[in-house]
Amino acid sequence: MISPYGLDIIESCLTCKMRVDRIFCDLPTSALQSFETIKYATAYPKGAVLFVEGQSPRGIFVLCKGRVKLSICATDGKTLILKIAEPGEVLGLSATVSGKPYELTAETVDPCQVNFVKREDFLRFLKEHSDACFKVAEQLSEKYNNACHEVRSLGLSHSAGEKLAKLLLEWSSKNGEAAKQEPRLKLALTHEEIAQMIGTSRETVTRLFADMKKRQIVQAKGSTLVIRNKAALKLMATNN
Amino acid sequence: MISPYGLDIIESCLTCKMRVDRIFCDLPTSALQSFETIKYATAYPKGAVLFVEGQSPRGIFVLCKGRVKLSICATDGKTLILKIAEPGEVLGLSATVSGKPYELTAETVDPCQVNFVKREDFLRFLKEHSDACFKVAEQLSEKYNNACHEVRSLGLSHSAGEKLAKLLLEWSSKNGEAAKQEPRLKLALTHEEIAQMIGTSRETVTRLFADMKKRQIVQAKGSTLVIRNKAALKLMATNN
DNA sequence: CTGATAACGTGATGCCGGTCACACGCAGTT
DNA sequence: AACTGCGTGTGACCGGCATCACGTTATCAG
Numbered sequence: 001m002i003s004p005y006g007l008d009i010i011e012s013c014l015t016c017k018m019r020v021d022r023i024f025c026d027l028p029t030s031a032l033q034s035f036e037t038i039k040y041a042t043a044y045p046k047g048a049v050l051f052v053e054g055q056s057p058r059g060i061f062v063l064c065k066g067r068v069k070l071s072i073c074a075t076d077g078k079t080l081i082l083k084i085a086e087p088g089e090v091l092g093l094s095a096t097v098s099g100k101p102y103e104l105t106a107e108t109v110d111p112c113q114v115n116f117v118k119r120e121d122f123l124r125f126l127k128e129h130s131d132a133c134f135k136v137a138e139q140l141s142e143k144y145n146n147a148c149h150e151v152r153s154l155g156l157s158h159s160a161g162e163k164l165a166k167l168l169l170e171w172s173s174k175n176g177e178a179a180k181q182e183p184r185l186k187l188a189l190t191h192e193e194i195a196q197m198i199g200t201s202r203e204t205v206t207r208l209f210a211d212m213k214k215r216q217i218v219q220a221k222g223s224t225l226v227i228r229n230k231a232a233l234k235l236m237a238t239n240n
Numbered sequence: 241m242i243s244p245y246g247l248d249i250i251e252s253c254l255t256c257k258m259r260v261d262r263i264f265c266d267l268p269t270s271a272l273q274s275f276e277t278i279k280y281a282t283a284y285p286k287g288a289v290l291f292v293e294g295q296s297p298r299g300i301f302v303l304c305k306g307r308v309k310l311s312i313c314a315t316d317g318k319t320l321i322l323k324i325a326e327p328g329e330v331l332g333l334s335a336t337v338s339g340k341p342y343e344l345t346a347e348t349v350d351p352c353q354v355n356f357v358k359r360e361d362f363l364r365f366l367k368e369h370s371d372a373c374f375k376v377a378e379q380l381s382e383k384y385n386n387a388c389h390e391v392r393s394l395g396l397s398h399s400a401g402e403k404l405a406k407l408l409l410e411w412s413s414k415n416g417e418a419a420k421q422e423p424r425l426k427l428a429l430t431h432e433e434i435a436q437m438i439g440t441s442r443e444t445v446t447r448l449f450a451d452m453k454k455r456q457i458v459q460a461k462g463s464t465l466v467i468r469n470k471a472a473l474k475l476m477a478t479n480n
Numbered sequence: 481c482t483g484a485t486a487a488c489g490t491g492a493t494g495c496c497g498g499t500c501a502c503a504c505g506c507a508g509t510t
Numbered sequence: 511a512a513c514t515g516c517g518t519g520t521g522a523c524c525g526g527c528a529t530c531a532c533g534t535t536a537t538c539a540g
Contacts, residue, residue, distance in 0.1 A: 072388070072391065072392050072395075072396070073396075074392075074396040074397075075478065078396055080391070080392070080395040080396055082391065093381075094380070094381035094384040094385060095381070095385075097377050097378060097380075097381045098378055098381035098382060098385065100381070100385055103384075103385055103388040103389075104388065126374060126377070127370075127374065130367070130370030130373055133370055133373045133374055133377060134366060134367065134373055136377050137337050137366070137373060137376050137377045137380060138337060138338055140334070140377060140380035140381060140384060141333075141334035141335070141337045141338035141340070141380060142338060143384050144334040144343070144380060144383050144384045144387060145334060145338065145340055145343055147384060147387035147388060147390075147391060148312070148343040148344065148387060149343075150387075150391050150395075151312065151320070151322065151387060151390050151391055151394060152312050152314075152320070154391060154394040154395045155312070155320040155390075155394045155439045156312070156313070156314040156318055156320055156439075157314075199395045199396075238315065
């Protein structure tokens with residue numbers, strides 16, 4: 001087994017541990033075996049670009065290890081980060097299904113393992129395995145749902161503080177810290193990147209953090225952030 | 241044949257003229273016949289609400305006649321109109337597939353004919369007709385694509401003028417007026433509604449129109465708008 | 481025709497937040 | 511240690527646009 005970029009490659013989807021709760025989960029073994037024959041297990045270093053918005057779709061990328069930044073960017077270079085994809089996600093799915101250009105750019109932020117499937121192979125696979133096709137429809141619904149939330153937050157939440165508060169709450173609910181009184185979360189992103197996630201400027205993010213610290217809502221411990229006043233944060237997220 | 245709300249009801253999907261280029265187009269006749277048995281042809285007056293965001297999904301609504309406003313709204317009443325759906329579109333699809341709540345609200349703006357299909361019936365239909373399932377995946381991709389464009393316009397286009405220009409160009413490209421030197425388009429929406437489409441205030445829309453008229457970019461002829469300087473409008477749409 | 485109601489037009493005001501500018505701390509490098 | 515790059519903190523400025531307020535047209539029922 002090769003291990004480029006310090007990765008331990010997951011060889012087979014049949015034995016992959018995360019498959020129970022992910023995309024190609026409860027598919028019949030025959031479908032999974034068929035999938036094995038068309039996928040290319042590949043590894044990427046940090047900072048690699050899987051695809052760029054506007055490219056015509058080459059196929060899907062199933063993320064197995066590492067994180068991938070999904071973003072769109074304007075002609076003037078302004079960038080909006082839509083999400084940081086985690087293992088289990090299928091990238092480039094909608095473009096591959098519809099044949100239209102990729103609608104966003106995917107770039108690794110860690111060394112990643114990815115299973116790539118060529119468009120023609122994938123479409124044939126879908127035609128032959130109707131249960132997989134239904135799974136894909138579910139996945140796409142999920143993605144659409146997320147996009148709607150993004151639209152809501154961009155279009156209706158006016159203040160930047162509101163969006164930042166929402167983002168922090170969302171993050172804290174991922175690491176199983178949701179229930180805790182004072183959830184902690186690692187800030188793996190720079191202020192610049194956080195700004196790009198909520199569509200504001202770096203300076204504004206810095207100022208918002210300073211303000212929240214002053215008001216005892218959060219507290220920094222090195223690169224981890226402690227939410228000291230969850231109620232106040234929720235208020236920020238809904239209110240002004 | 242009944243004709244409520246002044247509608248001539250389309251009785252069967254098998255003979256519907258628009259089916260060639262729409263969702264349940266080149267499906268085998270067997271699938272279409274099966275669809276016939278589970279759909280409920282219904283009529284709605286203007287202003288009827290098909291579903292509200294947050295409701296758990298009852299099923300899909302295939303729009304046959306009339307237009308439907310799709311919107312999301314904030315707790316404070318602020319509303320964002322995502323699009324005005326036209327005949328041929330399938331509404332509530334993603335929620336019905338995923339089982340999650342409807343992510344937006346659908347309200348008729350004209351008297352409408354709608355084919356409703358209950359969720360259980362529809363899911364069964366998809367399991368039994370894999371080609372329909374693939375169609376659904378394509379539809380969802382399309383919707384996801386649109387949502388991405390919406391995100392781009394909300395997140396990256398900063399000025400309100402830019403968004404209005406984009407909207408006008410988009411509208412003019414629908415009525416086959418795209419190629420013309422001076423495209424015309426009917427403004428079927430109030431300034432208030434236009435404002436809700438681009439996430440700004442009514443007054444700003446009024447002011448922008450006034451400005452564009454002063455600069456000879458557009459011209460109002462009653463309720464139709466003539467684009468006199470398409471180049472300038474495109475500049476507005478990309479630039480500042 | 482006429483009153484009511486909705487839509488439109490337009491000024492005044494204020495604030496959020498984008499942008500510019502610069503200083504500071506903190507790696508890693510040579 | 512000095513240099514370099516990158517991320518962060520902070521002040522100053524100011525422009526776009528939301529908001530309020532009010533006047534002026536449309537639209538339509540009766």
